[in-house]
Structures are given as structure tokens and as C-alpha cells.
Amino acid sequence: MKLWGAQYSLQLGLLLALLGFSSVNAEACRLLPVPPGSENVFWVHVEGPCLPGEEAAFAVKGADLLEALVQGKRIDLDHALVVDQVMLDLLHQRAISEYSSIPPSVGKSLNEKGITTVRVIPETISIRHSRFEKVLATNLVEGALLILGAVDFTGTVFQQSIDLSKTVFVGPVRFADARVDFEGFFIGSQFAQGVDFSHVTFGTHSRFHQAQFRDRVTFADTHFTGIAEFLEVEFQQAADFSRTAFASGTGFSGSIFKGPADFSAISAVHELYFRFTEFRESVTFANAQFHTVVDFTDARFDGAIDFSGAEFRTMPELTGSNLPRDVASVQNGRRTYVQVGIFLGLVILVLCYLWLSKGKKPA
Numbered sequence: 001m002k003l004w005g006a007q008y009s010l011q012l013g014l015l016l017a018l019l020g021f022s023s024v025n026a027e028a029c030r031l032l033p034v035p036p037g038s039e040n041v042f043w044v045h046v047e048g049p050c051l052p053g054e055e056a057a058f059a060v061k062g063a064d065l066l067e068a069l070v071q072g073k074r075i076d077l078d079h080a081l082v083v084d085q086v087m088l089d090l091l092h093q094r095a096i097s098e099y100s101s102i103p104p105s106v107g108k109s110l111n112e113k114g115i116t117t118v119r120v121i122p123e124t125i126s127i128r129h130s131r132f133e134k135v136l137a138t139n140l141v142e143g144a145l146l147i148l149g150a151v152d153f154t155g156t157v158f159q160q161s162i163d164l165s166k167t168v169f170v171g172p173v174r175f176a177d178a179r180v181d182f183e184g185f186f187i188g189s190q191f192a193q194g195v196d197f198s199h200v201t202f203g204t205h206s207r208f209h210q211a212q213f214r215d216r217v218t219f220a221d222t223h224f225t226g227i228a229e230f231l232e233v234e235f236q237q238a239a240d241f242s243r244t245a246f247a248s249g250t251g252f253s254g255s256i257f258k259g260p261a262d263f264s265a266i267s268a269v270h271e272l273y274f275r276f277t278e279f280r281e282s283v284t285f286a287n288a289q290f291h292t293v294v295d296f297t298d299a300r301f302d303g304a305i306d307f308s309g310a311e312f313r314t315m316p317e318l319t320g321s322n323l324p325r326d327v328a329s330v331q332n333g334r335r336t337y338v339q340v341g342i343f344l345g346l347v348i349l350v351l352c353y354l355w356l357s358k359g360k361k362p363a
Helices: 002-026 052-057 062-070 104-112 331-359
Strands: 041-047 074-078 081-083 093-095 117-121 125-128 145-147 167-169 183-185 205-207 227-229
Touching: 041 062, 052 081, 062 074, 062 081, 104 167
Parallel strands: 041 074, 074 125, 117 145, 145 167, 183 205, 205 227
Antiparallel strands: 093 117
């Protein structure tokens, strides 16, 4: 009787545990309550995992997000779905003189370009581990968008394109672990503080043409699946591209690296161009893999250079460059050819053996 009672209690406990587990799962996808003191914050936090229908029920409309920006609210989204496009050129223009918190270097840069009025986002933008179904873009032909606070898009997915061209980021910027399925444009953008693009997957086309990075920037472990353009970019501090994968054509032509540059262990599957590029401090390409042409035409190297362990399939183009001819050899490429030659030799020997064996008459 005691044994039966113990078994009954065990089964009842397991049943209650399962019911409790199901209840937790049923309530797992929910919209978290807005914390007190968030009157000036557009705050949407979703706790998951969520099914598609549940995710859509808590979706943020692009128009609502834009309206919050117009009102000058701080943006705080976590695990949210943003539907509809967000066009930032619909923000009101303001005179630069209205904002005393603009760093002098930023104000000087805008003044040199003749920009006196800008669209302004005065607060921080934090949209983490979320998803944009449509385009997020400045959509500016002229002028600039000024973001005074920090920007954090950690782990966010952009299913279409993101275009933050002509944006001046006054605060730090973080895109770590984000994913851009199509175009990622930052043409002419300025970054006043540190920038983190590590572990990002960029899609069909990425453009940083004439961007300025005034502080440290990292693209470490980033994957560019499409064309990547870093033409005429100014890196004023350290630039880290270590372990980055360039799966399509890539260009750094005309760019200036004023601080140390790290291209160690990169993988360049297609053409990689550094024409007229200036490396004013140390640069490393240690253990880099160049699967096709790398072009250093008229590139200047003023600091220490490290190509140790780098692999070249073809001799790099060095015309007009001060890079020593012997610093980049195709030794590793030859080693590959030697390995292929050994393999083909073994195949020939096996075929010869089979042919001779076939010709022998049985005793």
C-alpha cells in the first residue's frame, strides 16, 4: 500500500510539473510591462520565444517608431518586430545652432560642407535582437541626419536594406552580431566615437564610401557576402578587420589609415583593391588568404608591415607602391601547386599500374 501511494504521488508530481511547464510555455511570448519613469521612452520589450502570429501581435509600426523620433523620445526595443518602412527624411529640420551639445569637430565638419540645418535625433536608439521587415533609411539627397545619443543595433536583423548615409553619429555605435540581408549603406557618414561592426553579416552590397571614423572601429569576424566598398574612407584611429571574410569584390582604394590597421587572418575570395591607399602607421596582413588578385598600386606604407603567413594565389600588384617586392611572395601558392602535382603523380602511377596489370597474361 505504501509503495502504491509513493508511485501515485510521483505520478501526480510529474503531471503537475508537466502542466506547469506547459503553462510557462503558453505564457512565454508576452509583451513586458513598461517600467515606471518611461514617459519619454518608446519602450517595447517582447519576451519569447514567439510564434509568427504572436510576434505580429506585438509588432511595432514604422509610423509609430517615426512619430516617437519626431517627439524626441528615446527608443528602447528588445526582441521586437518592426513592420513597414522607416524613412528618416520625414524628421523635421533644425538649425545646428540650436544644439550646444554638438562636438566642435562635428560642427566644424558640417560647416565646411555648408550644412546649417539638419534632421536631429536627440536621444539614444537601442533596438536590440529585433527585426526590421522593411527598409530603414535616411533617404537624404543633401544635408545630414544628426544622432546625438548612442546607437545600439546589437543582434538585429534587417530583412531588406538599411541606409544610414549622411548620418553623423555623435555617440558610440554598436551593430555587433547584426545581419543585413540586402544593402547596407553608410555613404558619407561620420562616426565621432567608437564603432563596433564585429560579427556582422552584410548582404548583397555594402558601401562606406567617404565615411569618417574618428575613433576606434572594428569589423572583426564580419562576413561581407556581397560587394564591399570602403573607398576614400578616413580611419583616424585603430581599424580592426581581423578574420573578416570578403566573399565578393572589395575596395579600400583612396582610403587613409591614420592609426594601426589589422587585416590579419582575413579571407578574400575575389579581387581586393588598395589602390592609392595610405597606411600611416603599422599594418598587418598576417595569415591572410588572398584567393585572387590583391592590388596595392600606388599604396603607401609608412609604418611596420607584417605579411607573415599570408597566402597569395597570384603575385600582388605592387606598381608604384613602396611595399618591398620580397615581402609578399607566392611561396604558399607554390606549395599548393606542389601538393596538386604530387597528387596527380600518384594518380598517374596508379593508372600505369592498372594498365600494366591488365596487359599481363595469366601463367
